[in-house]
Amino acid sequence: MKLTEMSAWELGQKIAGGELKATEALDACMEQIGVREDEIHAYITLDAERAYENAEAVQKRIDAGESLGPLAGVPMAVKDNMCTEGMLTTCASRILGNFVPAYSATAVEKLKEAGAVIIGKTNMDEFAMGSTTETSYFGITRNPRNTEHVPGGSSGGSAAAVAAEECIYALGSDTGGSIRQPAGYCGVVGIKPTYGTVSRYGLVAYGSSLDQIGPLTKDVRDAAAVLEAISGYDEKDSTSLDRKDLHFTEALREDVKDLRIGIPSDYFGEGLDEEVGEAVRKAAEELKAAGAKVEECRLDLVKYAIPTYYTIADAEASSNLERFDGIKYGYRTEEYTDLHDMYKKTRSEGFGAEVKRRIMLGSFVLSSGYYDAYYLKALKVKALIKKAFDEAFSKYDILLGPVAPTTAPRLGESLSDPMKMYLGDIYTVSANLAGIPGISLPCGADKEGLPIGLQLLGDCFREDVLIRAAYTYEKIRK
Amino acid sequence: MANVISDETIEYVGILSKLKLDEEEKEQARKDLAEMLDYIDQLGELDTAGVEPMSHVHPEVNRFREDVVTNGDMRERILENAPEEKDGAFVVPRTFE
Numbered sequence: 001m002k003l004t005e006m007s008a009w010e011l012g013q014k015i016a017g018g019e020l021k022a023t024e025a026l027d028a029c030m031e032q033i034g035v036r037e038d039e040i041h042a043y044i045t046l047d048a049e050r051a052y053e054n055a056e057a058v059q060k061r062i063d064a065g066e067s068l069g070p071l072a073g074v075p076m077a078v079k080d081n082m083c084t085e086g087m088l089t090t091c092a093s094r095i096l097g098n099f100v101p102a103y104s105a106t107a108v109e110k111l112k113e114a115g116a117v118i119i120g121k122t123n124m125d126e127f128a129m130g131s132t133t134e135t136s137y138f139g140i141t142r143n144p145r146n147t148e149h150v151p152g153g154s155s156g157g158s159a160a161a162v163a164a165e166e167c168i169y170a171l172g173s174d175t176g177g178s179i180r181q182p183a184g185y186c187g188v189v190g191i192k193p194t195y196g197t198v199s200r201y202g203l204v205a206y207g208s209s210l211d212q213i214g215p216l217t218k219d220v221r222d223a224a225a226v227l228e229a230i231s232g233y234d235e236k237d238s239t240s241l242d243r244k245d246l247h248f249t250e251a252l253r254e255d256v257k258d259l260r261i262g263i264p265s266d267y268f269g270e271g272l273d274e275e276v277g278e279a280v281r282k283a284a285e286e287l288k289a290a291g292a293k294v295e296e297c298r299l300d301l302v303k304y305a306i307p308t309y310y311t312i313a314d315a316e317a318s319s320n321l322e323r324f325d326g327i328k329y330g331y332r333t334e335e336y337t338d339l340h341d342m343y344k345k346t347r348s349e350g351f352g353a354e355v356k357r358r359i360m361l362g363s364f365v366l367s368s369g370y371y372d373a374y375y376l377k378a379l380k381v382k383a384l385i386k387k388a389f390d391e392a393f394s395k396y397d398i399l400l401g402p403v404a405p406t407t408a409p410r411l412g413e414s415l416s417d418p419m420k421m422y423l424g425d426i427y428t429v430s431a432n433l434a435g436i437p438g439i440s441l442p443c444g445a446d447k448e449g450l451p452i453g454l455q456l457l458g459d460c461f462r463e464d465v466l467i468r469a470a471y472t473y474e475k476i477r478k
Numbered sequence: 479m480a481n482v483i484s485d486e487t488i489e490y491v492g493i494l495s496k497l498k499l500d501e502e503e504k505e506q507a508r509k510d511l512a513e514m515l516d517y518i519d520q521l522g523e524l525d526t527a528g529v530e531p532m533s534h535v536h537p538e539v540n541r542f543r544e545d546v547v548t549n550g551d552m553r554e555r556i557l558e559n560a561p562e563e564k565d566g567a568f569v570v571p572r573t574f575e
Contacts, residue, residue: 102555195535209534235543241536307518318495325496327568332561339571344498356497357510363494364487364511365518377521379531384524386535419513435535460535 003028004165008074008222011168015073016062022055022073025168026117029075033119033166039147042161044080044138045088046120051075058115070225070249072115077167079158080121081128082108082213083202087118091204092126092136095324095331095350105202106237107171107213107230114229119167122157126352127321128178128206130154131421132414135354140411145187146450149408152182158216159186169217169226173203175210176309177403177428180440183216184403184453187442189223189470190216194460195435196241198227199234205320207313208239210432220441220471224248227463243461251464254472257291259465260396264299267401267427279444279452280402286476287400287469297396300388302430304381306422309429310358311365311378317355318362324350357418382433389434393459398469401427403440403453431457439466441474481515483508 003011003025014020030048037043058073078084081091083101090096104112112118125135133141133156141156143149144164151160155172159182162170172179174192183190191214198213205211215226228249233242263284268277288294326332326346333349336342351359365374392399404424414421431438436457443454454473458466488504491511499507553566562569 099559102552102559103549196538235541238540238542239534239536240541241538301524304521304524307520310514311518311521322496326561327570328556329559330561336571339573340496342571343496347496348498351497356495356503357507359495359497360491360507361511361514364491364515367490367494374515374518376531377526378518379533380526380529381521381524383529383532384526386532418510419517 004032004168006168007218008168009070009225012070012072012074022059022062022117023052025073026051026055026075026119029119029167032164036144036164036166039142040144040160040164040166041139041141042122042157042164042166043077043120044090044092044123044157047087050087051117051119055117058117061115068115069229071111071229073117074168075117075119076111077119077122077158077161077170078108079124079155079170079172081124081173081204082171083204084108084118084121088121089204090121090138091128092124092138093351093355094137095347097137097331099329101202103202106199106234108202110230110232122155122161122170124157125154126355127204127317128154128173128175129317129354129358131177131181131424132409133157133182134411134415135352137352142411143186143408146408146448149410149450150185150414152185152408154178155216156182159183159188159190162186162188162216162218169215169222171213171230172216173211173213174432175207175313176432177425179214179216180403180428180438180453180455181425183440184455185408185451187451188216188218189220190214190440191223191227191463192431192438193227193231193463194437196239197231197243199232199237199240201234201236207316208320209316210313220467220474221249221252223439224252224467245461245464248463248467251467252471253468254475256287256469256472259292259398259469261287261292261294261398261400261469262297262392262396263294263400264302264392265296266299266302271405271423271426272402273406275446276402276406276452280400280454283443283454283473284400287473290472290476292469297392299392299399301381301385302426305385305430305433306426308378308381308385309425309433310361310422311374312382312433314358314362315366315375316362318359318366321355321359326350354418385430386434389430389436397458397462397465399457401455403427403455407446407448407450407452427455436460437463437466439470441470443477481512481519483511
């Protein structure tokens with residue numbers, strides 16, 4: 001088995017056991033990057049020199065007998081919307097094209113402490129706004145499973161880098177499905193944790209009440225291990241929760257006998273591709289055969305999730321992106337007459353079309369005269385959606401469905417019709433509105449060989465149940 | 479129920495968004511905004527009378543900490559990212575005469 005084919009867990013064990021040096025693991029990833037990166041373009045920034053320095057430093061810590069956990073020495077990648085001290089952090093935008101943070105995001109800091117070796121920063125939709133990674137200022141990423149198709153988004157570079165074995169695992173962020181959907185399209189595993197589980201400190205804000213950082217990995221064990229490493233209370237994020245139940249790897253058990261799984265019929269309606277529906281239903285049958293109690297159920301308000309999501313996310317984005325003004329960091333326009341002209345020209349030249357579209361909608365729904373009718377209305381519907389989930393989770397431990405209505409679209413198909421692209425988020429956005437955790441994992445492929453993603457949703461704080469069911473299903477498939 | 483976005487609204491949104499739009503962009507924005515608002519208007523089908531707006535899903539929000547500096551003096555490194563800098567400060571265009 002090639003080193004890059006191994007999971008983080010396997011590689012980490014070899015490194016911890018002295019069988020393999022951290023630099024050798026990095027060599028293997030660098031070699032794979034040499035083979036595939038020109039075509040895939042998963043990365044915005046690659047920093048081999050710093051990665052080797054880190055690998056050597058981690059090796060010294062391991063040799064000195066320091067106990068670092070299962071991820072020590074394993075090469076990984078970080079989505080380019082998380083600050084990395086001394087390393088470009090662009091958000092795939094021209095406006096941050098030259099931004100070098102003076103500090104690292106808490107999630108990145110935690111991984112560094114655990115001995116992670118950061119290879120580089122992955123491509124994404126600009127400011128995480130998009131579902132295909134085609135809105136990046138720095139060019140598109142291709143799906144490693146079929147390079148005529150998109151990798152999904154917005155964490156498309158992270159998903160593609162893991163799928164192409166250009167890193168062993170990666171971090172992504174999920175505001176409306178941006179970890180789960182690209183994981184589904186690229187055939188890898190992704191988790192969006194309960195809101196507040198992973199600190200957002202150092203994550204460039206998009207929709208602050210919805211954003212969560214999470215792992216993209218080759219298997220469920222790695223996803224649990226990475227999530228365990230990055231979770232925890234952080235006083236630098238005022239919405240961070242002080243959870244005590246963060247030992248996610250303890251949930252890696254093959255046992256679903258006590259689990260009640262609901263299949264919302266509303267997730268199998270109009271617009272769902274037939275092959276996707278079949279593969280997901282087959283996965284449910286397999287979990288049933290393994291002892292879980294599986295039945296069809298109702299989940300109200302599914303069709304209202306997308307209009308609610310785009311109202312809230314864009315409102316928050318319009319406010320969060322006010323800070324990009326050409327004064328303290330990032331791009332500044334060349335010529336201007338006064339301060340306001342400078343702001344406007346800087347932002348107009350610095351942001352791409354999708355980002356501008358969302359800032360404008362967000363500004364509108366927050367403006368006086370429209371605030372109650374749009375923004376406040378959406379917050380009320382959000383409360384109803386949360387209630388619908390509460391009711392579902394009073395009967396079921398898990399809600400099972402597809403990650404997305406189709407497999408990965410062809411390159412260029414989505415951008416011409418933003419509304420159609422937004423509708424592709426129908427199964428993922430509700431989890432962000434309700435703050436609940438979700439996991440995405442492969443459950444088959446379509447006729448063209450494109451991966452199909454299975455999504456499991458759980459109640460707040462019940463990542464353990466999702467990890468246990470996903471781990472069990474993965475073992476059945478293998 | 480189709481929304482029609484007026485020239486004044488687009489001008490206003492441009493001001494709020496701090497964006498300079500050319501004629502073509504304004505036309506596109508008018509179309510996009512109307513299409514999205516038509517779509518969002520679906521929410522009007524739901525009776526939300528008496529529903530409390532939910533901004534955060536968990537009750538524990540805004541956990542405050544002591545206002546104490548813990549990360550030391552980073553002035554030089556912060557200023558390295560400034561488009562223009564002079565004597566340890568950010569340079570901005572003249573704002574009044």
